[in-house]
Amino acid sequence: MESDVDIPCPVCKSDGTLKLLSMSSEIPYFGEHTQITLLCEKCGMRQTDFIPAEERGALAFTLSIDKPEHLQARIVRGSSGTVRIPELDLEVAPGNQSTGYISNVEGVLNRFIDIIRMMMRQMRVDVDEGIEDAPEQLKKLFQLEMALTALADGKLFGDLSLEILDPKGHSIIGHDDAVKRELSIEEAENLDSGPNPLIMSSSDDS
Ligand SMILES: [Zn+2]
Numbered sequence: 001m002e003s004d005v006d007i008p009c010p011v012c013k014s015d016g017t018l019k020l021l022s023m024s025s026e027i028p029y030f031g032e033h034t035q036i037t038l039l040c041e042k043c044g045m046r047q048t049d050f051i052p053a054e055e056r057g058a059l060a061f062t063l064s065i066d067k068p069e070h071l072q073a074r075i076v077r078g079s080s081g082t083v084r085i086p087e088l089d090l091e092v093a094p095g096n097q098s099t100g101y102i103s104n105v106e107g108v109l110n111r112f113i114d115i116i117r118m119m120m121r122q123m124r125v126d127v128d129e130g131i132e133d134a135p136e137q138l139k140k141l142f143q144l145e146m147a148l149t150a151l152a153d154g155k156l157f158g159d160l161s162l163e164i165l166d167p168k169g170h171s172i173i174g175h176d177d178a179v180k181r182e183l184s185i186e187e188a189e190n191l192d193s194g195p196n197p198l199i200m201s202s203s204d205d206s
Pocket of ligand 1: 009010011012014040042043044045
């Protein structure tokens with residue numbers, strides 16, 4: 001289902017360029033939900049979220065990545081989901097323009113690797129410019145990249161885990177071995193809850 005949205009684009013501020021796409025379906029472990037995408041035809045801004053049919057509160061999922069099939073475990077990350085690899089102290093918080101996605105553990109690891117490689121490119125520039133602690137930082141990034149690449153290649157099983165924390169309960173790790181728990185109020189309050197209000201308010205009248 002497609003509908004026009006009567007508010008200016010939050011990114012390019014154009015009027016009349018926003019569209020809202022919504023689609024209901026069922027995902028194993030996640031259940032009945034509506035996938036909502038807000039997109040701007042002018043600047044290409046795109047925000048996706050997954051709204052479960054039933055409110056399920058603030059949830060965290062943790063999967064210790066122990067065997068090849070765990071790399072294929074389905075991930076639904078709503079726009080309010082924070083993704084962590086706690087052993088490496090890595091975290092991607094939603095931020096202002098966060099968009100949700102459906103992927104698997106391997107896909108999420110590759111997203112982390114892409115971000116780290118981007119940071120490495122920047123850090124090499126800093127090294128060239130003689131910034132004092134840049135070589136040390138670059139070395140750390142390189143070690144992270146090695147660890148994540150090895151894990152994605154199926155070589156580091158048992159050492160690392162993937163965690164998704166979502167104050168709105170719009171994210172899951174879909175696998176029997178994933179441990180699900182409720183977030184405490186403090187934990188939920190300390191998490192970035194992403195850009196949701198815009199999508200939520202415009203979906204009310206559709
Ligand atoms: Zn726009």
